[in-house]
Amino acid sequence: MVSPNPVQAPPHIHALLTRLHQESTVQEEALGPYLTTTPAAFDALMRDKFIALDEDKCRFTYQLALATGARNIAEVGTSFGVSTIYLALAVGRNVARLGGEGRVIATEKESNKAARARAHWAEAGDELVARWIELREGDLLETLRGDVPLLDMVLIDIWAPVALPALKLLEPRMREGAVVLVDNSISSAERYKELLAHLRSPTGGYTNLTLPYSKGLEMSVWHGAATEG
Ligand SMILES: C[S@@+](CC[C@H](N)C(=O)[O-])C[C@H]1O[C@@H](n2cnc3c(N)ncnc32)[C@H](O)[C@@H]1O
Incomplete structure (x- = not known):
């Protein structure tokens, strides 16, 4: 029996997510192994790509955020905003259940990608997503x-050179028990390798597990202390 989709959302959001995942998959299959010479050439190649x-x-991330x-x-790497939609749906539910405030801090350096992401979130709707x-x-x-x-969760889905510096920037703002x-x-x-060495180091402040999804998904729990500020 196939496991049901855990994501609770109206039909138009499910349709949007299905469409965006399909577009991303088709693009990535056409892309093949992407070996480029320079960071600038890599950025140029990726400027119109989802890489969602x-x-x-995404469904696991949503479940984990609810749990x-x-x-x-914080979403480290947003692109056209696909995973962001799942995070926003979960944050909205959590705020409704627990009270207080909440937000997904999304990050994107390419302005065309940021614009597309905003359009997707508008299509999903202000109430549940944007x-x-x-x-x-x-x-x-x-x-x-x-x-x-103070962060409860960090999703790192970014070009490798930025990953560890981004995590180190966020660590002082992660609550004890935050999931990365x-x-x-x-x-x-x-x-x-530097990021994984940091997450897996016995003295790094994390407990760590590699989840056996296709291509892997690292799940780490932060046991360090956030600093004020
Ligand atoms: C793998 S994609 C993110 C996919 C997204 N999480 C999703 O599921 O739809 C990584 C994105 O990070 C962006 N990026 C790379 N380096 C960045 C940086 N230094 N600052 C902000 N965004 C960056 C890229 O432009 C790219 O769109």
Whole structure:
């Protein structure tokens, strides 16, 4: 028996998510292994690509956000905003259940991608999705420097060189027990090796597990202490 979709949302949001995942999958299959010479060439190649988090991983992320009551989530790498929709749906439900405030801090450096993401969130609707998202446009190593609430969850779905610096930037704002998810921790283990070494170090402040999704999904729990500010 196939497991039902855990995501609770009206039909137009399910239709949107199905369409966006399909577009992303078709693009990635056409892309093949992407080897480019320079970071600039890589950025140019990726400027019109989704590279969305896989649908099953998005559903897991949504479930995890509900289970942990996550109300403040940082998304490191937003692109056209697919995984963001799942995070926003979960944050909205958690705020309705637990009270208080909550938001998904989304991050995207490409302005065309940020515009497409905003259009997708508008299509999903303000009530359930758009109102829960604060998109920070620009290099996230700058945009995440200030005004970060105490975080319950961090989703890292980003080009490898930015991943560890982004996590280190956010660690002082992560609550004890915050969950960090990193996509492609098996397939990109070499590119992510510094990040994974940090997450897996016995003295790094995390307990860590590699989830056996296609290409891997790293799930780490932070046991360090957030600092004020
Ligand atoms: C793998 S995609 C994110 C996919 C998204 N999580 C989803 O499921 O739809 C990574 C995105 O991070 C963006 N990015 C890469 N480096 C960045 C940086 N330094 N600051 C902000 N965004 C960056 C890229 O432009 C790209 O759109």
